[in-house]
Amino acid sequence: MKTHLERFLEYLEAERNLSEKTVISYRRDLLQFQEFLRTTRLCLKENLSAGEADKSPPALDWSRVDKTAVRAFLGYLHGKGLAKSYMVRKLAAIRSFFKYLNREGLMSLNPASLVSSPKLPKKIPSFLSIPETLSLLQSADPPESLGSQASQGIRVSQSHLLILRDRAILEVLYATGIRVGELARLKVGNVNFEERTVRVQGKGKKERIVLLGESAAEVLKGYLFHRSRPEDPPEPVENLPLFTNYEGGPLTDRSVRRIIKKYVQKSRLHKRITPHSLRHTFATHLLDSGADLRVIQELLGHESLSTTQKYLHVSMGKLMEVYNKAHPKA
Template identity: 40%
Template sequence: MYHYIDSFLLYLQVEKNAAENTLAGYRQDLFAGLDFFAAALGKADYAVQPADIDPKLFRAYLARLALEGWQKNTLARKTTAWRSFFRYLAREGVLEDNALATVKPPRGEKKLPDFLHPEQCAQLVESPADSLLGLRDRAMLEVLYGCGLRVSELVGLDVGDLDLAAGRLRVLGKGGRERLMPLGEMAADALQAYLRLARPALCRGVDQTALFLNARGGRITRRGVHKVIGRYLSQLELVGKVSPHTLRHSFATHLLDNGADLRVVQELLGHVRLSTTQIYTHLSTEKLKEIYSRTHPRA
């Protein structure tokens, strides 16, 4: 089974251009399931064969997870991982058919994403000082909020992806899909200041292609961006959990609140399906209800 899982993950990486986080999630879900199946079958992990796993056994696995308190969204994700794995095995001829095709993922609960109000975003984005790292942080925060990027997209940016003259940014999103993002004036100004005053000093003369650098001159990491945001949050009185993705949610919410077309927001976010973007319309509806309840005398 180990060999099949490794082959599947390699297929996702090479042919599907899956992100590292996606690969890590699939790896974790597959090996966690394998542990359960081995115990249930009375076999060692390496001795379990794909044909040993049938819908009845897999549903018993989901039932065990539910008893342990796992959320429906997690159960759905694990089901999707195993169904994809078995579909790959059937296509490769390891299995005659996908035995798990009849196992439907549990319907997860859709949670409204957290977001900041515009004044809170302004407070966070404008908090860095005019130091080398402060100029870098200001540029990163402006791009995160002004372009609605995923943190993986932000840290993957190279200098060559930036076209200040045209006011746009080339972004490589999920699945290797490329999109051009317009740069707002504030983001462009922050990037220009960072490139002129801070990045050369951080780079230390090394030929580095990464746009955003850490204090040692290397490409900043996802963890590094989280730490940057956490540092400024500790200085501000912002309630609730705020992450780089919160700024992405805020980007989409503020666009829709101000009349942007849903299809346009879909393109800007790099979503393949419109249904993924539609969750932000619920946020706008919630805002309307809040305003109505607060302002109408008969509410």
């Protein structure tokens, strides 16, 4: 018989369409909470028989969990020195679980909703200036000979192909603002070169269309041209990963992060830059150029406008410049 926790995880995957990675995160957080309750013997089932009382692990009664138990768990995490961001995430997982139990009629209220989340310091997203962005992109410039080879229909070596791939990754991340996981999941068929758009599967398996700049489209075309080989199997090209590793398999999130780190070091940018920094850079540059915040929200795939509004803090200098020019009393 499946436990309430197992059914909840199935619900997340089947009904809420959460990604496998997100479901694994929920599982890990809730199992830790469950283990804490068992270890501290909080909220165990009442009137257990002698055999059940000695059973390992002891049986929990989720309906007995109250706000005191949830706060005790947060106190335990704080004592272990966990960052507040991790505590907020774990509390969110617990709230979702009890919301599900409440919906299923297994509890009358959600005890975690009565517990306040730890306050997180407001972080201004890291981003690159336009000169820094160009420096990063140029650090992955392929040799000039590759252009003439492509015009003659000559494929490049494997080592040169990886340089083309890396440049295409940098261009696509900056041109579209997509997440690293979204990039790793892209198939060749997701790209429409004629319309210069990319169909992306985001959080909750929701699809959206993002735009591909001319520069990114040309670099990506060049990479795909050089990657194709006459001896390739007849599998439809549309189903192949857009970006592949040395052996032809799909790139992982971690591989993309390593690629970004490599070119950040090569371009001598003295900043901690991640794939997500290019997402922040994309949004900040659009906002600085006068793009509407709701358009940026749509391109980033944010459900809430408040998530996108953090870029207003980044672009405050630009906002002040516009204000000073436009306001008669400025």
